[in-house]
Amino acid sequence: MRYLVTGGAGFIGSNIAFALEEERKAKVVVLDDFSSGDFRTLSGFGGDVVAGDILSRDWFGRVGKVDAVFHQAAVVDTTETDQRRMMAVNVDGFRNVLEYALEHGVKRVVYASSAAVYGNSECPMLETQTPTPENVYGFSKAIMDNLAREWAEVHKDMTLVGLRYFNVYGPREYYKGKMASMIFQLYRQMKAGKRPRVFKYGEQTRDFVYVKDLVRANLNALDAERSCVCNAATGRPENFNAVIDALNKGMGTDLAPEYFDNPYGFYQNRTQADLRQAKALLNYRPEWSLADGIADYVKILEKGWK
Numbered sequence: 001m002r003y004l005v006t007g008g009a010g011f012i013g014s015n016i017a018f019a020l021e022e023e024r025k026a027k028v029v030v031l032d033d034f035s036s037g038d039f040r041t042l043s044g045f046g047g048d049v050v051a052g053d054i055l056s057r058d059w060f061g062r063v064g065k066v067d068a069v070f071h072q073a074a075v076v077d078t079t080e081t082d083q084r085r086m087m088a089v090n091v092d093g094f095r096n097v098l099e100y101a102l103e104h105g106v107k108r109v110v111y112a113s114s115a116a117v118y119g120n121s122e123c124p125m126l127e128t129q130t131p132t133p134e135n136v137y138g139f140s141k142a143i144m145d146n147l148a149r150e151w152a153e154v155h156k157d158m159t160l161v162g163l164r165y166f167n168v169y170g171p172r173e174y175y176k177g178k179m180a181s182m183i184f185q186l187y188r189q190m191k192a193g194k195r196p197r198v199f200k201y202g203e204q205t206r207d208f209v210y211v212k213d214l215v216r217a218n219l220n221a222l223d224a225e226r227s228c229v230c231n232a233a234t235g236r237p238e239n240f241n242a243v244i245d246a247l248n249k250g251m252g253t254d255l256a257p258e259y260f261d262n263p264y265g266f267y268q269n270r271t272q273a274d275l276r277q278a279k280a281l282l283n284y285r286p287e288w289s290l291a292d293g294i295a296d297y298v299k300i301l302e303k304g305w306k
């Protein structure tokens, strides 16, 4: 089998690319414009890399035929205010990837949506509820889901699976800078001997998901029998104090949190995925609790791996 991973030089895309090579013994081609990704995430990768922008068509021929696409490339900065750029890359870029798939007879596209489509809505968050994004990033992902639904209605021989990732953490996010997970940012502070800084009083909860579970959701999507949009998370929200506890345990430290006022007008106080649809349609079963995921991740980071 041969797969295309767009955004494969980034955090989640590179984890998918390695899993396809290692577990599925597949050939993998990565398409990336290296705008937020970094070649070092692909250190040890055995496949091909096409440097290109999802907005252009000039890579269609260079990538050629594949068995399925894992579409991860996007503007991922949730604080980006350039609405035109966000919509162009995320929505028109996705449209272009779908056109590539149609022209090359690719019948399956798995793509990254986001929990940002839910904004600050009630928990647990359900795929069937009307999206209420609070920023243009979440809006772009909601429109991607609409586009996929319409596309699948017209092209009935194609299977399009959207995965609404919640808060992802894990190996290969090192180069994301300020967009890296809070878990990684807190690890860095604690590693430098500083107290971990979180908003008062660390009680906001998140459905944190380890990237190894997300990889599983993506690979399971290869077997989905129909087009769908599914949450991808753990379904068990935890707060920032629990994150700090798990980091202290994993790192062998005892650093107390330093609380400060939240400067943002808008902030998600709580996220939690309803996973019934992901279980039913993707046979998705998250394997990593927050404590186990952080323990595993800290072990990897402590070995000096990124």
Ligand SMILES: NC(=O)c1ccc[n+]([C@@H]2O[C@H](COP(=O)([O-])OP(=O)(O)OC[C@H]3O[C@@H](n4cnc5c(N)ncnc54)[C@H](O)[C@@H]3O)[C@@H](O)[C@H]2O)c1
Binding pocket: 006, 007, 008, 009, 010, 011, 012, 013, 031, 032, 033, 034, 035, 036, 037, 038, 052, 053, 054, 055, 071, 072, 073, 074, 075, 076, 089, 093, 112, 113, 114, 115, 164, 165, 166, 167, 168, 169, 176
């Ligand atoms: N990390 C999370 O917690 C999270 C949560 C929800 C959804 N997502 C989604 O998952 C996907 C992957 O995110 P990530 O965390 O790995 O981010 P990332 O920034 O590490 O990866 C994105 C990759 O896409 C590439 N890219 C961006 N614009 C491109 C373009 N025009 N053409 C080609 N390549 C382009 C970047 O260079 C980068 O390598 C994104 O679609 C993101 O919206 C991530």
